[in-house]
Amino acid sequence: MKLILLGPPGAGKGTQADALAKRRGLVQLSTGDMLRAAVKAGTEIGRKAEAIMKSGGLVPDEVVIGIIADRIEQPDCANGFILDGFPRTLKQAAALDQLLDSKGTILDLVIELKVDDEALAARIENRARETIAAGGTPRADDNAEALRTRLLAYYRETSPLIGYYFAQGKLKTIDGMAPIAEVSRQIDDLLAA
Numbered sequence: 001m002k003l004i005l006l007g008p009p010g011a012g013k014g015t016q017a018d019a020l021a022k023r024r025g026l027v028q029l030s031t032g033d034m035l036r037a038a039v040k041a042g043t044e045i046g047r048k049a050e051a052i053m054k055s056g057g058l059v060p061d062e063v064v065i066g067i068i069a070d071r072i073e074q075p076d077c078a079n080g081f082i083l084d085g086f087p088r089t090l091k092q093a094a095a096l097d098q099l100l101d102s103k104g105t106i107l108d109l110v111i112e113l114k115v116d117d118e119a120l121a122a123r124i125e126n127r128a129r130e131t132i133a134a135g136g137t138p139r140a141d142d143n144a145e146a147l148r149t150r151l152l153a154y155y156r157e158t159s160p161l162i163g164y165y166f167a168q169g170k171l172k173t174i175d176g177m178a179p180i181a182e183v184s185r186q187i188d189d190l191l192a193a
Contacts, residue, residue, distance in 0.1 A: 001026060001079075002107050003108060003109050003110070005113060006111065006158070006165070007113035007176055009147065010124045012176055027079075031064055031083075034067045049067065080108075083096075088158050093164050110171050110172070117151060
């Protein structure tokens with residue numbers, strides 16, 4: 001099973017991807033983690049990414065797609081994977097479709113975690129307070145101002161993917177504002193259908 005969890009920052013994609021990967025025996029693929037692993041492994045594509053990252057540049061889509069191509073061929077992805085943080089743009093989504101098609105496979109499902117922006121801001125601020133109360137250091141972007149900036153980028157660049165995957169018949173939407181266990185149950189119900 002090949003899945004994408006889609007939604008704005010703070011919607012719970014990482015939390016749900018991690019739990020879903022464990023429940024279903026899938027691999028959670030984070031593009032950031034894959035880039036770091038490719039660099040560490042010294043692969044050809046990793047060396048390209050490292051040179052770009054060291055110069056402070058953004059890794060181009062072609063390199064990211066190359067890293068995904070290498071990663072999904074690993075034995076642990078044989079049962080399927082969940083993409084976390086990719087694609088973020090229509091261009092990346094089209095490149096992902098081409099990659100999967102070249103490997104004779106397709107995405108099975110794209111699950112949108114629908115959330116309310118104001119409630120999301122409260123959720124992010126609460127997460128920061130809980131982290132501090134537990135003696136930790138909150139993420140630098142766990143505040144309302146940073147969230148608004150991230151939401152603007154999401155709506156400008158990533159939200160068009162909702163229509164893209166809807167047109168392909170792959171998009172299912174669930175209530176991302178529900179408690180974590182309820183969101184997990186909704187996802188499991190979609191996968192069982």
